[in-house]
Amino acid sequence: MIVGVAYAKPTVQVWKHVDVPEGTSAREAIERSGLLAQFPEIDLEVNKVGIFGAICPLDRTLAEGDRVEIYRPIHPEAELLEKKR
Structure with a gap:
């Protein structure tokens, strides 16, 4: 079955399709x-x-078409940093 795995940084976003059993x-x-x-x-x-935006445990069994997202830790001052841009 095909699932997606996604990770994003401020400068790059990656979404890979992975064939898994x-x-x-x-x-x-x-x-x-x-x-x-x-x-x-x-x-x-x-x-x-x-x-798909809902936090789950790493042992969660996937279904066809699921998109696994890896989230970066939020910087404690992220809102302030965003306002400075």
Whole structure:
């Protein structure tokens, strides 16, 4: 089945389609996507993940067409930084 795995930084957004077997977890899809090697700052013990904007555990079993999103930690002063731009 095909699922998506997405990660975004302020300067780059990546969305990869990954072919995974039935019963694959969010963690397994992320590992298969290659994003952990491409973005070494991703730490699955720190970064939250979700499916279509809803936070989920890493062991969540995926369904065909799910989009797994890896979220970056929010900077405590993000709102102030945004206003300065």
